Amino acid sequence: MKPKYLFFILIFLSSFATLAQTQFKFSGEIQNPTERKVLITLYRDWVGEEEEYEIELNEKNQFSFSSSIKHIAYIDFYYADQGFHYWIIEPTDDITIKFSPKNFWTSIKVWGNGSENWNYYIKQREKFEVKRDFEMEAERQSQTAQQQYFNFLDNEQLTQLEYLEKTPNLSKIFIQSRKADIIGAIQNYKINYLSSKKYGSWLEEKVKTTLKLEALADSVQANSLEYGNMFQNLMDLFIAKSSNRKHKELTENEELNLIKSSYDKDYFSFKLIERVLAFKLNNMIDAENISPKVQTLVEDFLATANDRDYKNYLSNKVNFSKTLSKGSPAKPFKLKDIDGKDVSLKDFQGKIVYLDFWASWCGPCIYDMKFMEPIKEKFKAEVVFIQISLDSEVEWKDAVKMYHIKGINLRVDENSSITKNYGISGIPAYFLIDRKGNFAVSQVADPSHEEGQELIKQIEEVLQRN
Template identity: 25%
Template sequence: MKKNIFLTFFVLISFASLGQQKSVITGKITNPQAGISEIKFKYLYDFRNFRKNADAKIYKVDEKGNFKIEENLSELVFVQFEYGDWGNTLLLEPGANATMSFDSKSKDKDKLYKINGRGAVGCQFLEAIFYSDTTISKSKDFSKAFTKIDELGKQAQEGLNTKYSKVLSSAAITHLKEELYYFTYLTKLQLITKDRENINQIYSGKAPEYVVEFIKDLPFKDAKLNNFGFYLLYNNGLHLRFALEQEDYNVRQYNVINKVLPPVLAEKESVSVINRLIENGDFLIADKLIKDLSQRFPASDNQKSFDEKIAETKKLLFNLAPGKNAPAFILKNLNGKEVSLSDFKDKVIYLDFWASWCGPCRGEMPYAKRIKEKYKDNKDVVFLYVSIDEKEDAWKKGIEENKIEGVHLISNGFFSDVPKKYMVNGIPRYYLIGKGGEIISNEAPRPSSEEQLTTMIDKALKN
């Protein structure tokens, strides 16, 4: 396992352009790992532009453990640095000139590596908030824990004013202070959401008032997009903000998004909500929100893409209407053998789209077992499970753990061919297909609706 120090918490961030300057880190590795002769150096996700992670650059390590990294930078960045099973996140400024040394066999985190010089530091300075007091994560008294988190944030601020002010520019120090502001909120959010019971209270409207007020006050609206702390709040806290409103889920999301997010993010997320409504065939609600979006952002032109998506969705819906032939497909079973839908000609097929990680899907399995028991002697009924798992091991483990009997196929994700053909935008999703290959229902009852489902199957068997 990598000795990653705060590795998962940072992305590429930047502020005003400083012009291209060469940044250099020369280093020495003590006790080089056998067979490892390179360092991976990677710029991470750019939140402002919604870019994916960049490919890692490779720097060679010689037989004595020496290496040299040279990068032309115009802005402050956070980068992922990996050597064998060791990794860390570094902050690097344009014009940095630093040396780095580490012992790959050291078990002492504080002695594992050292950086000297200007313009480059590791990111341990933020660990004070997350890791210095393990009792915080166990606390049930949120108000006291919140006070402690604020104290740790102040301590980290003081560290920036003393230790790091000697090696970083004033612009970098200012930016990191802003990050600390958001990370104190994030730590409190993690504390609240660590216990599933707390999340259930929020969604059911039973959360303590100070928790509700905390969620309402999460600093979304005035955020700067180059703050990664904001990015984490955005990804981890926005759904809780949705939960405080009492409207249709998609409309609720749309309204909250435009209430709490900066305009550039609000437009992007609003488009996603509308596209999801279109994909689900909710054209009336989608049309209402499209009109509202055009008024909020008159300079943007999303109408063409919406029109194209509506036309595409209507075509899919037409092809999936009861009486239409079920779309043909070929997928692999548990043994890697290709299985076609046409292999089950002249049989009634109960088609279940599911995944091993889907709680509601697993929750239906005991009911499905009862229904299969009723038809165990009827060879004209097939229970066909198409998983959207992307990992075969997880798929097979899910089948074994849940003891799911039937025909099992895997389709490798929501965006693979079969879920797209069948408009599977959420799971579980059920279809009932007749003996002639025609769709009887594109929204078949769940196994837990036993009477309704068995009545439908019995009728299909008679036709």
């Protein structure tokens, strides 16, 4: 299945509120603003949905944001085209910033509880990204001999860790979390390098010994963005190597068991393994809805996992996914078509309905559409084809005209109740609804798969039902 184009919407599939949570506070003032809103994305963990907020400036060009968090989290902040990505925050932080959009990085001032950590990021960026572009150096070094490249990465890791540890007034948990991020990010360069065919014969243990890791607390491993990414990519490499040895793709259960077997007392904790297992299961639900196979795997995880947040999230997601599974009633909606006329799903009771959530900026969406034209023609007398765009109104109308999209064309905002009700976290997303108004299949075939033949079979099967 081809990857979907993702966008972020705020979906509360689970509640993370606990008595242990503390209010994180973030406010600021923008000098000579060019826009009237700031964008903030909050990442509580790496399994549940990220939370995206648009916050309007007040008459004094100020904004304010707060949220309850119970351990370290990460934040993105953007104003126009300026900002920062994946900065660590703590539950007790009370941060205030002030900047000018014309020269964001040279004008930014930060103060308040936790500001030392943020000022570290500002100085770290200047040292390792502006004065000396580490990523560009790493790209050049990757073309050299393997040992030379790995020595370069290890030296860089040491340099960045020394800079972190010499920075005064940083909190202890920030130092440990940032240390995990540095190690994870730099060692991930090695994993990406070793994913090439040249090193496909290396045993897993040899791959592990090339990684320069350090002992980290369980919670630090699991909460770190980069350390988790590094471990996840390492597991994907091991899964690929195991598949090559067996000359077949591993089953989902075999993949999960391989991840479970990678526990290491110091370097890969159970908590980190639970995070990656939960992430994999989350992706399986997105890809396959809640098939019996996926449900069994999720139930096994729920029965043995310790992390309450992961368990709650997956449990709620399974329950939500069941509302989109075969036989469940399709979610009602009412939207205006391209001519401004109201169109409601209930208008088509007794008919087969094909829904396509798409956008003009989504490459796979546009690619699939050319395969849909003959399918629409084949079933035009029996099936209602509805395209629901997530574009702005202008972009939507231009795209419908440009791509000659036939059928009923509707538009909806990305964060509307309709996208939430249909669980749209990525596009393209397809649904097939039977004459009784129920979802006809749990997973609709992509129109481009087998040049539309699988989708045609699905539609024909639904048409044959009473």
